[in-house]
Amino acid sequence: MKRKYMFVIAIPVVLIIIASCKRDPYRIRLSASGVNIEILRLEKDLFSLDPDEIAAKVPVLEQKYGTFFRLFGYVINAGEVNDPEFGNNLTAFCTDKQNNDVYRLTMDKYPDLNKVENDLESAFRHYIHYFPAKKVPAVYSCITGFNNSIITGDSVLGIGLDRYLGADCEYYPRLEIYRYMAAKMTPDYIVPDCMYGWAASEYDFKSMGYSADNVLTEIIHEGKLKYFEKCMLPDVSDEIIFGFTPSQMKFCRNNEDLMWQYLIENDLIFKTDQFTIRKLVGEAPFTSYFTNESPGKAAVWTGFRIVESYMNENRQETLESLMKNTNIQEILEKAKYNPK
16 A cells, blocks of 8 residues: 555656656746737728818828728728828728728628637737737727728737638639638638737838748748737637648658658758749648648748757747847757658
8 A cells, every 4th residue: 555655646646747747848837917908890890980081081080090000091091191182082992882882891790809808918018028028009999991901000019800701701812812811811820820920020021131032041031920929819820820720730740751851852941942842831722742641831831840940949038039139040950850
């Protein structure tokens, strides 16, 4: 009996040791300080106006929505807010039959945005943990005539809700949006797209000043953005983070070594032509360099895994220092990336 008792006591100790060795690096202890996200709904304000009053209300809307309202004007091709024709262009947008039908669909789908607000609050709590000197953007919603999913500006984050009406939305086939893309135009993708979009605006590829624009640079840059996104959203599945189906995700995990080997053996990683780069990191039903079972952007998974390996091998690095790091060769070397 005594030996049995000692054995039972030993199990939790072993489990604790194993658990500590396998601690999920994406799960962190957040401070008690809260983040308050209240999404201001431009689409409600616009489409509830009397059409005869829209032009006259432009100054009021600009005062309430500030920078976002000006960005919105560009997105819907209404021009500059101060342009004499802006009010007429905005009125035309708000009185368009299709836009009104889409507005009604949007309100049916999103009578409130409570869940989006809560999920964004959680994501930006992580953001403040990793980037304590940064500010949380003001968040807005709108419909854009299907032009934009996410709109970013200085301290501004906008969500085009008409791009998240569900994979079966009747308008998407009419707009010739491919099914594999429409599959990602659902409520589940709003917050992940917000965090990716925010990272992509904060760390814009062109403004980063990388020494070369080649496949390796592009996949590691995209890998950094996905690593950022995963840090902000530790409870979101990889399938959603990467926009892969379960079978596509399985393909990437099972063939990680083969994909990297293919890139190396075919001298692709230092290719600089945009055609090759886009085939590896651009939107597509699959990655033609691999197989039809692979997802589009499969090489982004490779870039992410290099970044993840780099962060695991260099524990002194912070997410902020990673995002600022433009030395792609250093990241690759220090990652000690060796998929098997």
